[in-house]
Amino acid sequence: MLGPLRKRLRLTFAGESETIPAWETALEDGDDAGFFPPDSAVWAVHGSMSTIAAGIRALLTQALHPGVLAGVVDHSNYRADPLGRLAGTIRWIFTVTYGDTAAARAACAWVRGVHVPVTGTYVSPGGAHEQYSANDPALAEWVHIAFTDAFLRSYEAFHGPVPGGADRYVAEWATAGELMGVADPPRTEADLAERIRAYDAAGQLSGGPRVDEVVAFIRRPPLDPLLKPGYALLFGAVLDTLPPRHLELLGLSRPRLGPVPLPLAGAAKATLAVIGRALGPMAPSEAAARRRLVRLGVL
Known part of the structure; x- marks a missing residue:
């Protein structure tokens, strides 16, 4: 019964339904243990099914910065090939998480290279025309903190407390921020929350028609029909994890049945559990990394 679901999930996340992508098996290669050990908070968070919900949350939050959105x-x-873009993002996350340091650095350098021609202008919330480059430290920082906040909050909401605490995950994943050109990424949960508030307080976040267009796409992406009901449920559950200010800018509201809020967290956990059963207990990328660590004598 889970076979058809497994095929569609693998095709959606990896671009292949029958085989493991070569980049995942390549994580078995390498000469060191990588930036994050198996008992790290990063392995715990990124190895959970909550990352699926976190991806939705990260895209919504990143869209609030008009410079990031313009890029x-x-x-x-993203409209013509949303699954290809998703697969590329997943490849970056898992390579940095599970790869050796050379593979992680190479993945970040490749992304930064792709970003070099991503330049242009955008209209700031104050109405000024601003120049942007995808590799600008300020834009890279917003992408990083939106990612960190999304993965942290989604894990807490749909899985449980982070092993070692939230500060541990934020501090560990700061390494990825530095690899992506962020000058001083947050290293505590409190600092992360303050950075997010500071962007809004400085008038750097906004909603509007462009945001509405992207939100509409994220809300109803062109998924396989078998995946659409579960995705819709996860999207609604993710809205429950967003702060009121971000919901306001996104033009969204928490799911309700009339005046009664819909408690979707339990249903979202059940959906993620089914996805986990379909995909198996361990991602091929993590399994490949563990084989490397055994070879190196780390495990």
Whole structure:
């Protein structure tokens, strides 16, 4: 019964339904243990099914910065090939998480290289025309903190407390921020929350028609029909994890049945559990990394 679901999930996340992508098995290679050990908070968070919900949350939050949004809308093919873009993002996350340090650095350098021609102008919330580059430290920081916040909050909401605490995950994943050109990524949960508030307090976040267009796409992406009901449920559950201010800018509201809020967290956990059963207990990328660590004598 889980076979058809497994095939569609693998095709959606990896671009292949029958075989393991070569980049995942290549994580068995390498000469060191990588930036994050198997008992790290990063392995715990990124190895859970909550990352699926976190991806939705990260995209919504990143869209609130008009400079980041301009780069996506003007330079990416997210509408024509959304699954390809998703597969590329997953490859970066898992390579940095599970690869050796050379593979992680190479993955980040490749992304930064792709970002070099991503330049242009956007209209700031104050009405000024601003120049942007996808590799600008300020834009890279917003992408990083939106990612960190999304993966942290989604794990807490749909899985449980982070092993070692939230501060541990934020501090560990700061390494990825540095590899992506962020000058001083947050290293505590409190610092992460303050950075997010500071962007809004400085008038750097906004909603509007461009945000509405992207939100509409994220809300109803062109998924396989078998996956659409579960995705819709996860999207609604993710809205429950967003702060009111971000919901306001996104033009969204928490799911309700009339005046009664819909408690979707339990249903979201059940959906993620089914996905986990379909995909198996361990991602091929993590399994490959563990084989490398055994070879190196780390495990």
